[in-house]
Amino acid sequence: MANPNPMASLLAVPAAAPREARAATPVAFVDAIAAAYAQQGKSPAHALAQAQIAPALLSRADSRITATQMEAVSDAAMRELNDEALGWFARPLPWGSYGLLARASLSAPTLGVALKRWCRHHALLADDITLAVTTAGPVASIAITEHRTAGPIAPGGALREFCLVSMLRNIHGLACWFIDSRLPLLGAQFPFAAPAHAEAYRVLFDGPTDFGTGPAAIRFDARYLALPLRRDEAAMNQMLQRALPLTVRAYRRDRLLVPRVRQVLMNQPLDAHNANDLAARLSLSARTLHRQLKEEGASLQTLKDEVRKQLAMTLLQRTQRPIKQVAQATGFQNEKSFMRAFKAWTGLTPAECRQHDANTAQGHETSSNTQQKSFTR
Known part of the structure; x- marks a missing residue:
């Protein structure tokens, strides 16, 4: 007789491996x-x-x-x-x-x-x-x-x-x-x-x-x-x-893969240099990784660029780390490849971006001081 009952065995704790009959x-x-x-x-x-x-x-x-x-x-x-x-x-x-x-x-x-x-x-x-x-x-x-x-x-x-x-x-x-x-x-x-x-x-x-x-x-x-x-x-x-x-939720596939990829790239940029490394961390094959990202309208390279750009901008604006250390922290093999990629993303070199942000901040401070003086006259 068919079992039309999705409530059966809800509290059955699955074994660690499919073929094990472990009492859990x-x-x-x-x-x-x-x-x-x-x-x-x-x-x-x-x-x-x-x-x-x-x-x-x-x-x-x-x-x-x-x-x-x-x-x-x-x-x-x-x-x-x-x-x-x-x-x-x-x-x-x-x-x-x-x-x-x-x-x-x-x-x-x-x-x-x-x-x-x-x-x-x-x-x-x-x-x-x-x-x-x-x-x-x-x-x-x-x-x-x-x-x-x-x-x-x-x-x-x-x-x-x-x-x-x-x-x-x-x-x-x-x-x-x-x-x-x-x-x-x-x-x-x-x-x-x-x-x-x-x-x-x-x-x-x-x-x-x-x-x-x-x-x-x-x-x-x-x-x-x-x-x-x-x-x-x-x-x-x-x-x-x-x-x-x-x-028992034996699903490995996750149809919201993009957020998980972003999270790994942000938290572990040094351990996700290529698709094979990243896929292994997500318990997927590289082929499956690329296919699922495509289904969600994304690509691995685009996500890597977005995350690296965000992380690089944060480090340049909020720290005084040398450019070489910023490059390493964002997962680039060397400073030259980082500078080339950053220029393609923003139209500026990392040093120019840092200087631009410093000038902008200084301009805001000068404007604030001027306004404060005008109020005290």
Whole structure:
């Protein structure tokens, strides 16, 4: 039977390498599934057996299971309980609910529209929480507002962590899949104290994770919201057969490569002399680097020139470094090549540029002094 459920195994921590069956997922997430069974007065024995998880593991806080086991126990539990939310909400979400949400967002023109649509439609399924997409300058956030003051997902509830982490993992994984790209996180935050298995959050959410601060949220570069969706109905049908590849975020491709290239060139100019060096730092091949930059309407040489010019101008205007040191700091092999490039960028030599800036600053100071004298007469 097809699995139309992108919520399955959201907390499966992927192994370090694709072929490893390393146990890295905290057993606390299985404990939460067992609590969902207890709410319905049922036993999780069958689901545990399906995933080959020994019941004795649930009593050991330091136990770990594999990503495959987490997927299996999640899948079995959602089917047996007929609740894709696994006891989080006041009413169960029947099997296929989250698949319908994903389908309803597929026709959106951009990721931002798709995510806002998904959040709006989720409120039709459950009013226990509200999800919202917001932007503040260059940063976008997806945050969860909690509405339950009692019950399993209220503060102190047995399923609160499981619910909040699962919801953010789900929408983040779906966002990556929609645009067929990594969506690197700038950070995540949660309103509960750091759990004993907090080290797992380093894999669950890239970027720093803060605990004890609310609301539960993830943050990322707002420019991703403008990217178009790159999936169709056929791709949706295929993805919904099995959700684990969606949720472990195995994306290496990043459709916003230009900012990453600029950052490396600015922070590590001496280690990015050529395309091979730069591509290696971005975990890409040189060929892929050039192709993706072309798709984004940029070229490596243009970006290098822009960053080097910006850095050179800053060093010339704000420091008294010799021209030779400025050339080295901006990644040039020698002073002559730097002077030639700088003249092509600005029409001035580095020395002429520095002198021009000094004259301009002196002119502003003279004008300011003249004005001050006129006010005191």
